[in-house]
Amino acid sequence: DDDDTVSDNELNMMLLRTAMLSAACSMAAAAAVSDLSSFLLRAGVHAKFLPAVLETCDSEMIGDTRGLRVAASHNMLRQMFKPAIALSIERALKEGSDVDVSLAAAQVKELLVQQPIQLPVSLEVEPYWDVKNNLPLNTFKPKAPHQASIVSARRIVGPNAPGEVCHIQIDTGGALKYWEGQSLGVIPPGLSPKTGKPNTVRLYSIASTRYGDDLRGDTVSLCVRRALYWDKERNAEDPAKKGVCSNFLCDSHPGDTVAVTGPTGKVMLMPEHDPKADIIMVATGTGIAPYRGFLRRLFFEQTPAAAAFQGLAWLFLGVANSDALLYDADWQDVAGREPQRFRVSYAISREQSRPDGGKMYIQDRMAEHAEELFERLANGAHIYFCGLKGMMPGITEMLEKVATERGISWETTLEQLKQNGQWHVEVY
Structure with a gap:
């Protein structure tokens, strides 16, 4: 049918429009990267770290400062960037004004090279290493878990990794105190397909300090591998045998409710009573x-x-x-x-x-x-x-x-x- 046939002239015009659109998109993308680079430098990101920061922004689909604001609103900047860089960006977003580049860069360099980050709150006890009298244990039990919420669930392995691993950040509102080396219990929603009863607790080693990734003691982070089962006979995944809790966590979205218990564990605590110990x-x-x-x-x-x-x-x-x-x-x-x-x-x-x-x-x-x-x-x-x-x-x-x-x-x-x-x- 002649109506369905595209003439050479029409085809050339379509290709030309496509090329023009592609060029315009490329120019817009380049401009966005340029604007983002300028903002990051003004925010105090040292030029040495700028390529890596831009690469992270690209992988996280942050194209401009609006993307940074969204990430900041979900407390994700400190997961994406080095602590000092995240703080510089947060400060620049909040102030909404240019920061002296040389001064800010010097501050970032000093923070990264010479000293740890200053914490906005203190969750230390006296003495700070006293496990016997101060270690928090089983604040929340399976029969009365704490209702927390997901801050973020982010894949942290590359495309060629054998399996998916996610960094899960959970907002506890500061209700659940813990020490490094302890574990958190998570109760996935729903019923067990095997028993027909509510799902039971799964334990995960905590992957953050007691201050959390937000540095205020309001969050706890986990490092979770998505558990999948590969049926060799069918050469396909068997969804009936996948890990209930790991898939729940890796598939979660900001704001989702998650029932947590704990903290538990004494075996993996650091020997802070002996600071000279390797x-x-x-x-x-x-x-x-x-x-x-x-x-x-x-x-x-x-x-x-x-x-x-x-x-x-x-x-x-x-x-x-x-x-x-x-x-x-x-x-x-x-x-x-x-x-x-x-x-x-x-x-x-x-x-x-x-x-x-x-x-x-x-x-x-x-x-x-x-x-x-x-x-x-x-x-x-x-x-x-x-x-x-x-x-x-x-x-x-x-x-x-x-x-x-x-x-x-x-x-x-x-x-x-x-x-x-x-x-x-x-x-x-």
């Missing part, structure tokens, strides 16, 4: 959650623990590939400004190899430093394990082998570490 942290995947709380308390916030800490904090993290690295920007930031007090060692199994050509797993990375690890443990270091329980056999086998080579009994050494409270395990 802290060795071993994790696979989302097992990094409690260590984010540890390290933010020690290196990102002005706390008594940060001021007193004289040991080495050493993080071992095992993941499948680089896209699965969690909170990497934070660890690189700390490593850059605290090389004497912080170290990070990755085992990236699909990208790194052992000397014999095998895949690099977390026990292999630890084995490279076995002598130093044993020395530090002998001198009072605390070692923590969090993540999949499948990592423990390989690690304990490696430690036993090294102990034998050193002519000591691993069984006796392990028992001594447990008696001294230096051995902390929370695996699932």
Whole structure:
């Protein structure tokens, strides 16, 4: 039919209009980026950090200052950017006026390089390390949970990561106090398909300090892997077997109600009573959650623990590939400004190899430093394990082998570490 045929002239005109529209969109996008860059510089973002900040804005679909305001209204800026940068942006948005660039940049640089962030409130007790008398426990129980609300649920792994991991921020209104290393209970809505009864509590290691990502003590954060089940026979996901709670959290939206319980747990607390003790942290995947709380308390916030800490904090993290690295920007930031007090060692199994050509797993990375690890443990270091329980056999086998080579009994050494409270395990 001739009416359905596009002539060459009409086709050329359509292509021309499309090209003009594309060019206009590109110019508008470029202008938006230019305006955003100017605002960020005026807000005090040091030029050194501007490309990374713009890259984050692009990935978070923030095209202009309006996008920044939306993110700020949902308390998301401090999840996206380094603390000092987030504060500079928040201040500029609030003041609505230009900030002296050189002064603001100097302030940002000083905050990032020399000192942790000053907290607007204090949630410390006296003495701050007194677990026996001050540790909050089971404030809210399953029969009477606290009704909190979702602030944000944000994917924090790259596109090639094997699975989805989300950073979940929950607003408790300050009603739920906790310490770093404790766990939070979440009760997903609905009924269990197996029992027909209301869903039960799922425990998650807390991934924020007691001050929360809002730094005011009103929120708690979790690091959650979306649990899915792949049916090999059907070559498809089986929605009937997916993780109820993890999917609820990862699919949640700002303002959604979430029932929470706790806090629970004493096993994974930091040894703040001994600020000279080294802290060795071993994790696979989302097992990094409690260590984010540890390290933010020690290196990102002005706390008594940060001021007193004289040991080495050493993080071992095992993941499948680089896209699965969690909170990497934070660890690189700390490593850059605290090389004497912080170290990070990755085992990236699909990208790194052992000397014999095998895949690099977390026990292999630890084995490279076995002598130093044993020395530090002998001198009072605390070692923590969090993540999949499948990592423990390989690690304990490696430690036993090294102990034998050193002519000591691993069984006796392990028992001594447990008696001294230096051995902390929370695996699932």
